[in-house]
Amino acid sequence: MTLPRAxxxxxxxxxxxxxxxxxxxxxxxxxxxxxxxxxxxxxAIAHHRGDSLVARELRATTCGSPATTTILGADALGPPPAxxxxxxxxxxxxxxxxxxxxxxxxxxxIDAQFPGRFCEASVWARTLFVADPLSHRLRAPMxxxxxxxxxxxxxx
Amino acid sequence: xxxxxxxxxxxxxxxxxxxxxxxxIALVLVLLAGSMWPGKLDQQLARARLPAEWFVPLPALxxxxxxxGWGARPGALLITVMWIVCGVAGLFALVxxxxxxxxxxxxxANTFLVAHLLSYGTLQHPQAPATILxxxxxxxxxxxELSVDAMRARVSETRRSERFVPRDTMAVSADARWPMRLAxxxxxxxxxxxxxxxxxxxxxxWLNGYTMEYYLxxxxxxxxxxxxxxLAHVRWLGIASAAVTxxxxxxxxxxxxxxRTFPVYAAVGTAIHTGIYLLLRAPFFQFVAMYTAWAAPLRxxxxxxxxxxxxxxxxxxxxxxxPLCMRTMAQLDELDGSRTLRYVDLERDxxxxxxxxxxxxxxxxxxxxxxxPPSGAPLRGFFALRELTRRLPVLWPLVPAMFAPGAARVGxxxxxxxxxxxxxxxxxxxxxxxxxxxxxxxASSAS
Numbered sequence: 001m002t003l004p005r006a007x008x009x010x011x012x013x014x015x016x017x018x019x020x021x022x023x024x025x026x027x028x029x030x031x032x033x034x035x036x037x038x039x040x041x042x043x044a045i046a047h048h049r050g051d052s053l054v055a056r057e058l059r060a061t062t063c064g065s066p067a068t069t070t071i072l073g074a075d076a077l078g079p080p081p082a083x084x085x086x087x088x089x090x091x092x093x094x095x096x097x098x099x100x101x102x103x104x105x106x107x108x109x110i111d112a113q114f115p116g117r118f119c120e121a122s123v124w125a126r127t128l129f130v131a132d133p134l135s136h137r138l139r140a141p142m143x144x145x146x147x148x149x150x151x152x153x154x155x156x
Numbered sequence: 157x158x159x160x161x162x163x164x165x166x167x168x169x170x171x172x173x174x175x176x177x178x179x180x181i182a183l184v185l186v187l188l189a190g191s192m193w194p195g196k197l198d199q200q201l202a203r204a205r206l207p208a209e210w211f212v213p214l215p216a217l218x219x220x221x222x223x224x225g226w227g228a229r230p231g232a233l234l235i236t237v238m239w240i241v242c243g244v245a246g247l248f249a250l251v252x253x254x255x256x257x258x259x260x261x262x263x264x265a266n267t268f269l270v271a272h273l274l275s276y277g278t279l280q281h282p283q284a285p286a287t288i289l290x291x292x293x294x295x296x297x298x299x300x301e302l303s304v305d306a307m308r309a310r311v312s313e314t315r316r317s318e319r320f321v322p323r324d325t326m327a328v329s330a331d332a333r334w335p336m337r338l339a340x341x342x343x344x345x346x347x348x349x350x351x352x353x354x355x356x357x358x359x360x361x362w363l364n365g366y367t368m369e370y371y372l373x374x375x376x377x378x379x380x381x382x383x384x385x386x387l388a389h390v391r392w393l394g395i396a397s398a399a400v401t402x403x404x405x406x407x408x409x410x411x412x413x414x415x416r417t418f419p420v421y422a423a424v425g426t427a428i429h430t431g432i433y434l435l436l437r438a439p440f441f442q443f444v445a446m447y448t449a450w451a452a453p454l455r456x457x458x459x460x461x462x463x464x465x466x467x468x469x470x471x472x473x474x475x476x477x478x479p480l481c482m483r484t485m486a487q488l489d490e491l492d493g494s495r496t497l498r499y500v501d502l503e504r505d506x507x508x509x510x511x512x513x514x515x516x517x518x519x520x521x522x523x524x525x526x527x528x529p530p531s532g533a534p535l536r537g538f539f540a541l542r543e544l545t546r547r548l549p550v551l552w553p554l555v556p557a558m559f560a561p562g563a564a565r566v567g568x569x570x571x572x573x574x575x576x577x578x579x580x581x582x583x584x585x586x587x588x589x590x591x592x593x594x595x596x597x598x599a600s601s602a603s
Contacts, residue, residue, distance in 0.1 A: 002331055003295055005168060011295070012167070012338050015288060019342060023349035026356040035214050035274060036267075036284035040350040042438075046358035047370035055377045075195075078202035079210055080278035081378065108207045128373060130366050131389070 051130045056088040057142060060110055060118035060150070067119075077109055088123050092145040098123075103148040110150060122147035171333040172326050174493055175451035177302035179336060180293055181250060183286055184262065186445035188246035190283060191239070191269050200235045200269060203276055210276050217271035220264065230272055241265040252303020256294065263290045285342045286442035289335070296335040301327060302493070302550070310486045320474075320482040322489050322499045339449035344409045346443075351405030363402065368394030375436040384435045401428055411450065418450045419457035469498050470547065471528040472540070473509045473521060476501035480578045481525060491550045524575060537575070538567040 003011075022037035028045055032038065058077070061069045074081040087106055091098045103121070110118055124142040157165075190196070203210075211229055213221075221228050230238075242265035248258030267290075270283045299305050314320050354362045361367065369388045376384030387393060404424050411421040425447065429440040447454075472488070474481045485499055502509045502521050509521060512528045524537035527544065535543050542558040545551040557563060 002297075005164075008295070008331075008334050009167065011292070012334060012341075015292070015338065016341055016345065019285075019288075019345045023345060026349075026353050028353070028357045032274070032279040033215060035216050035271065035279060036287040038279060038281060038284050039353070040281055040346055041353035041357055042281055042350055043367075043371050044350075044353040044357040044362070045367075046361035046364065047367045048361060048364065049366050051366065051370060053370060053374055075199070076202075078199075078206045078276075080276055083210070083277040105207075105209060109210065112205045112207055113202060128377075130370050130373070131391075 063119035180298035182445040255299025365391040365394035415453040476503040
């Protein structure tokens with residue numbers, strides 16, 4: 001099949017034009033509506049000496065005795081790592097009393113992957129600082145910043 | 157030359173169909189691997205099990221879901237079916253079997269799977285430009301070379317004409333250039349978007365070394381990568397890698413405008429993307445696969461001797477009255493991208509055959525094909541075939557089997573068995589060849 005040259009030229013112009021359009025305006029956010037036409041601000045945000053980064057984990061404790069605690073990463077739980085981390089960040093924002101809507105969302109995700117297995121969940125975190133000596137900070141223990149029970153959360 | 161003529165030449169000057177086939181193979185291979193990688197189906201199914209509140213369908217997914225209901229969410233069964241279709245159609249598209257149909261099915265299923273994975277809030281970049289290009293390849297003659305389709309057409313032509321005629325030039329087409337140009341300019345825009353974003357969003361601070369340290373720490377901890385954590389605090393390395401990356405992204409367009417420079421860009425880009433994968437676990441190999449759109453400058457950079465150079469040409473002497481032998485020669489000729497093989501028909505060019513292999517009788521030569529190297533002893537039968545798997549890159553996957561312990565013993569027996577049973581009947585100009593020589597067709601039919 002040979003397409004007329006004008007058709008090919010128009011197609012190429014549309015595709016390249018759409019790609020340029022998707023790249024603008026330059027921003028730190030990736031616009032996804034027109035995927036696979038995307039902007040590419042990957043790793044574009046600059047960081048400085050002393051900036052902190054928080055590593056977070058979701059842990060779940062099994063029901064029954066003896067109870068065991070498991071780290072539930074994004075692979076096990078299903079959502080993209082950035083989405084899970086954003087949820088954990090929001091839950092950890094109010095350590096004493098995490099927002100019920102957020103913990104319920106995490107609970108429903110746990111329940112969807114491991115129905116009835118876990119009775120308690122918690123968010124753990126540790127903070128690292130850019131330019132800190134590697135060995136000291138990386139061995140700092142995780143600290144529990146939020147916890148809640150799992151049973152009885154209704155599906156939306 | 158006017159701008160219009162320059163543009164026409166840039167986008168539509170005849171290009172090798174084989175180069176377009178390389179692009180097809182590279183794209184399909186890397187996208188197929190991305191979807192079929194162990195654990196990928198589990199990842200798809202885990203996402204499908206998440207409650208609906210996590211699901212934010214991309215418009216692309218909605219569009220692909222039209223046959224199943226607008227806005228519907230794919231379930232485990234549909235995802236599994238798509239995964240199987242993607243694998244099967246991808247393999248067919250890779251080898252170029254029913255290329256257009258298999259490529260269309262693969263493009264649909266693969267885009268569906270990627271769009272589903274990305275419909276949970278977070279976008280990823282690696283597959284996007286390759287996906288655009290994959291759909292555009294449907295409109296190009298990307299299966300005209302290096303494909304089962306091309307080989308079948310060639311073999312059928314050989315069978316019809318009852319004679320093997322080697323190609324002396326590479327097939328070119330005006331339709332082969334634009335998909336490669338599209339790939340090139342897509343990558344230029346993508347890299348430019350990445351580079352300018354770093355300058356605008358990160359400003360000069362992006363080069364301070366701490367930025368790279370931050371990302372190495374984030375991904376080193378997230379993916380438990382000791383090398384990333386160890387390198388995070390080597391500040392000069394952070395500054396140097398940031399500078400190289402930025403320079404690469406901002407000047408990548410030079411690789412299109414001055415193709416001779418592209419081998420350098422290809423080497424740097426491959427190194428950057430490999431480093432990003434090893435240290436940040438971001439797999440951008442789809443971008444590297446798109447570098448095959450620069451097949452011509454990359455080929456020139458290898459500085460091979462010119463095709464036909466006597467120093468590198470190997471000659472195959474084959475039985476020109478044996479249909480199986482001619483089909484094999486047609487297939488080898490299709491696979492020989494660098495034109496390193498020459499062919500001598502034993503029956504029609506006997507003098508040349510005797511000159512190449514002095515002392516061998518006609519019966520000996522008919523019994524097995526012979527591969528004559530530029531210098532050294534000729535290789536016969538299985539050993540000729542084995543050497544060909546080493547010489548033709550497309551056949552490299554067969555090398556381990558051909559050189560495995562015991563392969564020579566089994567191979568020579570199998571070759572002899574096939575050679576003994578092959579048909580050797582061919583009619584040409586009123587004469588038919590049979591097993592022992594040439595006889596009159598009329599006499600043969602009368603008896």
